[in-house]
Amino acid sequence: MQFLISVMGTAIGVGLTFAVSHRIENRKKEQAQRLTAMMVIHDIDESVQSLKTLKEQTETLYEAMLFTKEQLDQSNSVPYDTLYKAIAFITSDDQDFRFDMSKEKIFHSSPETWQNLGSMKFIDNVQSFYFERQAFQDMQNKSILWLKPISMRELEELQIDNSNVSLEEFVDQTNAVLRDFLKDQLNDDHIKNYIDYTPWRLNALVELIETWTQMNDENKFLMSITDEELENYVNSINQSGIALTEKMLIGSWEISSTEENSLVWEFRKDHSYSFVTYTLSAVNLPFAKGKVKISVTEEGTWTLEGDSLIRVADLDAIGVDMDVSNLIATTGKQDLCDNWAKGYKEDLLNYNRANGKMNPRNARHVRLDASHNKMELKGTSITQQGEEVPVTFYLKRKKVF
Secondary structure: OHHHHHHHHHHHHHHHHHHHHHHHHHHHHHHHHHHHHHHHHHHHHHHHHHHHHHHHHHHHHHHHHHHHHHHOOOOOOOOHHHHHHHHHHHEOOOOOOOOOOHHHHHHHOOHHHHOOOOOHHHHHHHHHHHHHHHHHHHHHHHOOOOOOOEOHHHHHOOOOOOOOOOHHHHHHHHHHHHHHHHHHHOOOHHHHHHHHOHHHHHHHHHHHHHHHHHHHHHHHHHOOOOHHHHHHHHHHHHOOOEOOOHHHHOEEEEEOOOOOEEEEEEEOOOOEEEEEEEEEEEEEEOOEEEEEEEEEEEEEEEEEEOOEEEEEEOHHHOEEEEEOOOEEEOOOOHHHHHHHHHHHHHHHHHHHHHHHHHOOEEEEEEEEOOOOOEEEEEEEEEOOOOOEEEEEEEEEEOOOO
């Protein structure tokens, strides 16, 4: 009887072990499958956002082109930035349009996972999406209806006489050359067709955005993935490192990859900070050549709110200094050189103050690495055209000797 009980106990133990192991294995497989599904769904969302960005950029440049075409015959009636956008509308940057294909490669490299996702309709949607995305990418890079008709090389070959002229005359000459260049290009039937087909291209983008968006809504439903679950997945991708504390932040941090550009931040215990950027720029003007070293300083206060570093700048404390000792003026043009330096310094000061007014409360997501000596700052920045763009900085703690 004891022997029988022992055998039965052993059998039950072995059975339970196998059952638990099988349960754990199934759970791991289920988690892997859901991660794969969320990875693909997020990939589709990112591709949709890429198309939305392309559509917005196309609309902005197209409007500039239409305005410029109407005003081009009237001298100086087109602002430089609008003229630049009109030319950019038909000029290629000589780089192919590319989606991020890394998630697609992972998906296709894991047949054991995606073959057992449990929804053939989901798998069919994903395969259709990747086929359509590749087809659109090829069309962007090969179709005459999508390829921008002018190469960047053609612009680079434009000849502008910059000898013995003032800065204002140089700007006027540049604008005149660009206007004449654009006038000539607008007589080309190929370029006319490219412009005329713009509404068709925009409609194609709208249709593709709507198709992929509806497909992904269906994907989320098929796989029972909630918006909150997907948001947590995205946050897990974007969030890395260690949360920052006030004690860890206090001190000096820097970005210093080259002599030409460097950045130093000092965070103090009293919640004040100083921020200094150094830039060494080559200058090639009609009346001067050389290098100019520019430093921009900023003072303000800081706080930590969760994972966000909040900075509030003191606009009156923003300063700009210029070292022009290595800027050599052409003989007899020293006054022009001095006036340019003075004006450029004022423009930089006004730009930084205006940028501060547009974004008075600067918030950036911040994390540290395991050593606590490297910092990641993620946020947005305002360009000179007033556009908000994502930016990420990596700083290291500045050593004190």
